Amino acid sequence: MGRRALTILPLLWVAMLSGGAAAVMQSLPYDYSSSAECLPEPLEPQYGGGILRNANFSAGLQGWSAFGHGAVEEGASASGNSYGVARNRTRPYQSVSQKVYLQNDTHYTLSGQSTELLRLPVSNGSADIRAVVKTDGDFVHAGVVEARSGCWSILKGGLTAPASGAAELYFESNTTADIWVDSASLQPFSREEWAAHHSAAIKSARKKAVRLRARGSAGEPVPGAHVRIEHVRSGFPLGSAMGAEILRSPAYQRWFASRFTVATFENEMKWSSTERLRGREDYSVPDAMLRFARSHGIAVRGHNVFWDQPGQQPAWVRSLPYRQLLQATARRIRSVMSRYAGQVVAWDVVNENLHFRFFEDRFGRDASAELYRKAHQMDGQALVSMNEFNTLEWPGDPKAGPSKYLGKLFQIKEFPGNTNDARMAIGLQGHFSVPSIPYIRAALDTLSRANAPIWLTEIDVAPGPNQAYHLEQILREVYAHPAVHGIILWTARHRQGCYVMCLTDNNFQNLPTGDVVDRLIAEWKTHSHAGVADADGYYEAELFHGDYKVTVSHPAANSTVVQSLSVDRETDPDTEFTIHV
Structure with missing residues (x-):
């Protein structure tokens, strides 16, 4: 990948209430730039380092110290660039560190070219390095990179920040390699500033200014032509998982179809569902679910062709010898993809192939890449996607961090025959407990460097008193990010409940989580525009992406035109x- 230019939002302004009067403050724009490249020299610190002192080590080790009784030195490259080095490491946590003071309820971006972005070369091979912030009584993981x-x-x-107080930023790795640190940044943003970033990003990525002109015959x-614009359908794909029970419940069908434009079948298209017994395929249930979806204009994601977790294989598959397993996988991909080619918008080809490796252990390192090559051949229209957990949910998981995800993605894309980069997509599940909102944004920034559509594919939040609040935080964050192309909630409804999170009760009355979804659907649509064309026949409006019905009436002639x-x-x-009216 080549170098990417910095993408920075324009200057933002935040309205604050002070003593009942509205005050306006200048808000620092957010820098969405990141990189997946291995760089010969570090970039400049984002935000000038934020609250970190001597962020680029131009003053030697001033402001920096050793964490965990390690040894820290100043290093210098042949070009004269200075950096900090943690040497002779014998413990994972021994590294370069800096003490800071955090403000309660404040978001912090960490980088080494944009709040919490650090250049960390290691002395040999590669190593997973995690950024950790030690607070009073806790260790908060803030990011990971290979x-x-x-x-x-x-x-x-x-x-x-969980509370105001002293803290210490440091880095850890399970290897004993030297860690070099440079161009560090820790930038605070208030909640109001963060929300202003959302507004600016939505205006840029989810809306367009439209210019209509009324003309006579x-x-x-x-x-003076009268113009009315009505939002018919959202252009942003927002949907949910659905289960087979939807086929037996008209109430479920009405509730689902009135809200969502895209769906994923929870289990019904998986290999373990369509071929429970070897050689006895049954697609009757996913066929019926697909008919329902298509009858309501609901797009469907194909989930999934294969699952790399050993325990999720059909029971008869797990013990097959090599050649029989090869034949079985060839039949499976040919069977499911030829049946639904052209009828789904995306395929999760090999589910969770960062955490698990059933097919890699049986067929070799490039097993996933080969299956994606076959998927490209089987369906020439749909996106083909990875689908992984913990890339956004937990900054401390070294198996699925953004850099590991991109490494696997690039391995698949570079495999011989996988030349159609435009159809490769990034699927991020999103099974959250307590989300780290700044980390979600930062991880999306890094993943966006692949220039592939990003979908949130299985969003849910663990039960608890703040479940609905956390869901709203997550949805607002991912919807506002320019690289995100669609959102699926993992909320298929069953009589006995849902996988983790439901949106309704058994009578399809909204729970608090359902209220959040309905409120955001209403917020992310254009409410009816009505007005009068100017002296030159022009009428301008800012519209969310989507489909509209435009009604224009001639002020003099008795004529009205309706146009899509x-x-x-x-x-x-x-x-x-x-x-024309």
Whole structure:
């Protein structure tokens, strides 16, 4: 991948209430830039280092110290760049560190070129390096990167301060390799600033300014034409998992179809469901679910062709010898993908292939890549996606951090025959307990460097008194991120409940989580626009992406025209939509 230019939001302004009067403060823009490259030299610290002193080590080790009774030295490259080095490490936590003071209820971005982004080359091979913030009584994981020897890797992460007080930023690794640190940054953002970033990103990534022009039968402008714009369907894919029970419940069907534009079948398309017994395939249930979805204009993600977890294979598959397993996998991919090719928008080809390796252990390192090659051949239209957990949920999981995810993605894309990069997608499950909102944004920043559509595929939140609050935080964060192309909630409803999180009770009355979803659906749509065209026949409106019904009435002639309008990411803001009345 080549170098990417920094992507920084324009200057933001945040309205604050002070003593009943509205005060306006300047808000620091958020820097979405990151990198998946191995860099020869570190970049400049994002935000000038934020609250960190001597972020680029230009003043030697001033402000920095050794954590965990280790040895810290100043290093310098041949070009004269200075950095900190933790040497002779015998414990995972021995590293370079800096003491800071955190403010309660404040989001912090960590980087070494943008709040919590650090260049961490290691002395040989590669190593997983985690950023940790030690607070009073806790150790908060803020990010992880697979750092490679001989170049600088960027770790971007974040955390929300649990309380005001002294803290210490340090790095840990389970190897004893030297850790080099440079261009560090820890930038605070208030909740109001963070929300302002959302507003600015939504305006840029989810809306378009549209210019309509009313013209008469001879092409002349029609000043004073009455214009009404009604939002018919959202252009952003927001959906939920569904189970087979939806086929037996008209109430479930009405509830689902009135809200969602995309669905994933919870289990019904999986190998263990369609071929429980060897050679006896049964697609009757997913066939019926697909008919229901299509009858309501609901797109479907194909979940999944294979699952890399050994325990999730059909029982008869697990003990097959090599050649029979090879034949069985070939039949499976041919069977399910030929049946539904052209009818689904994406395929989770090999589920959870960062945490598990059933097929890699049986067929070799490139097993997933080979299956993706076959998937590309079987369905030439749908996205083919990885689908993994803990990439967003937990900064401390070294198996699924953003850099590990991208490493696997690039391995698949670079495999011979996988040349259609445009159809490769990133699937992130999103099974959360207490989310780290700054880390979610930072991880998405890094993943966006792949230039692949990002989907949140299985969002849920563990039960608890703050479940609905956390769900709203997560949905607002991922919807606002420019790289996210769709969201699926993992909320298939069963009589006995849901996998982790339900949106309704058994009577399809909303729970607090369902209220959150309905409120956001309403917020993320354009409410009816009505007005009058100007002297040149123009009418302008800012619209969320989606499908619209536009009604234009001539002020003099007794004529009204109704026309459809679609607005999406690709809509040219300079396009003039002409309506003849």
